[in-house]
Amino acid sequence: MHPLASNSDSLGLYLHVPFCKVACPYCDFYKVEMRTRSSRTRLDFPDQIVEEARLLTAAMPELSARSLDTIFLGGGTPSTLVPAAVGRMIHTLGGAFGGLSAEAEITLEANPENLTGSRCRQWRDAAINRLSIGIQSFHAKDLELLGRRHEPATIDAALAEVKRAGFGNFSLDLMFALPGQTLALWLENVDRALAWNPTHLSFYGLTYHEDTAFDRWRREGAIAPVEEELQAEMYAAAGDRLVAAGFEHYEISNFARPGHRARHNSRYWTHRDVIGLGPGAHSNLENQRWRNPDDLEAWAGAIAQQNLPRTGLEQLTAEANLREELFTRLRQSEGLDRTASPVLHAHLERWISAQHSAADAWFTRTSEHIAFTRAGWLLSDAVLDAVIQSADGLRP
Numbered sequence: 001m002h003p004l005a006s007n008s009d010s011l012g013l014y015l016h017v018p019f020c021k022v023a024c025p026y027c028d029f030y031k032v033e034m035r036t037r038s039s040r041t042r043l044d045f046p047d048q049i050v051e052e053a054r055l056l057t058a059a060m061p062e063l064s065a066r067s068l069d070t071i072f073l074g075g076g077t078p079s080t081l082v083p084a085a086v087g088r089m090i091h092t093l094g095g096a097f098g099g100l101s102a103e104a105e106i107t108l109e110a111n112p113e114n115l116t117g118s119r120c121r122q123w124r125d126a127a128i129n130r131l132s133i134g135i136q137s138f139h140a141k142d143l144e145l146l147g148r149r150h151e152p153a154t155i156d157a158a159l160a161e162v163k164r165a166g167f168g169n170f171s172l173d174l175m176f177a178l179p180g181q182t183l184a185l186w187l188e189n190v191d192r193a194l195a196w197n198p199t200h201l202s203f204y205g206l207t208y209h210e211d212t213a214f215d216r217w218r219r220e221g222a223i224a225p226v227e228e229e230l231q232a233e234m235y236a237a238a239g240d241r242l243v244a245a246g247f248e249h250y251e252i253s254n255f256a257r258p259g260h261r262a263r264h265n266s267r268y269w270t271h272r273d274v275i276g277l278g279p280g281a282h283s284n285l286e287n288q289r290w291r292n293p294d295d296l297e298a299w300a301g302a303i304a305q306q307n308l309p310r311t312g313l314e315q316l317t318a319e320a321n322l323r324e325e326l327f328t329r330l331r332q333s334e335g336l337d338r339t340a341s342p343v344l345h346a347h348l349e350r351w352i353s354a355q356h357s358a359a360d361a362w363f364t365r366t367s368e369h370i371a372f373t374r375a376g377w378l379l380s381d382a383v384l385d386a387v388i389q390s391a392d393g394l395r396p
Helices: 039-059 061-065 083-096 117-125 140-146 152-164 183-194 213-220 228-244 263-269 296-304 318-330 342-354 374-378 380-389
Strands: 011-017 068-075 100-110 130-136 170-176 200-205 248-251 254-256 274-277 282-285 288-291 311-315 363-365 369-372
Touching (some): 039 296, 183 228, 228 374, 263 318, 342 369
Parallel strands (some): 011 274, 130 170
Antiparallel strands (some): 282 288
């Protein structure tokens, strides 16, 4: 049994698991290829996570009384870990903090090739109650381009095992605007995902992150980005299809069946506390921010020396908090409410008015509420950057 606690003043826990069999050429998250490390490194990892948690609660004892409402194992490829070791880790982490809340959401990011029947059952036994599965595409050509190790048949077999193991709560990740992808092929991916009846679906436009292989190939002309007009059409058409299927479009890239929004990710978007453990993990605690080094050996070495591996500790100012709130609220379907955020609501009203009619297609507005339209969400990075840049001197 896992120690239980109330949901009051709870925490979210993010565990960054950096191990990958092969690094995907588009990914800019911190990761290490398993062939470059001994198997012992991966086997020791859960115990090192627990030790980091103990060091943190010793340094900040107030955390030891706060229950864990969400735990998210991201990466990297967390599904490469040993399920039984993960189960023991989750149990011990509950004891290091104030216990697991009775309805804690415990999510594992997983690749289809790791979701065999026996592994799915083992993950259930390890207290995982939600899966976030990196499908990306149901087409072999796309998967090869993305450097994914699974094939379309592997996806279908894995999802069948997920359902057979009793996972009633699982999310699928898809990518659009892939080089050579047409609207028809993209919507076929959406339809094939819907056929498995997931509770949650996320889709992301391909981003050419600096210093990735995809960015280099783009600069060399080996691959060509999809035209912006087609990207917009893909985004809108998929959104319409998911909403018609009964999903809520509750955040720019996220859709959920009613009652199945990603609770852990929602913590970030609603400014609730999240502690990050593992190399490359970030923590947000009240007005404090810090991160762990993007270096597995440096992270593990600090823990071995009984030192917290965190770096970059900063205290957010009131102005920085407002900018962050503006960014995260507008990423969500609820948008900005005048009563809850009067300063931000007034600032955004002034900014929109200064654009004259140019911003009319980007926002839906009443005297009490402002939110992005789907067209606005598509341009949200540029629009939010402009709004935030205009927010100098913003005070609560």
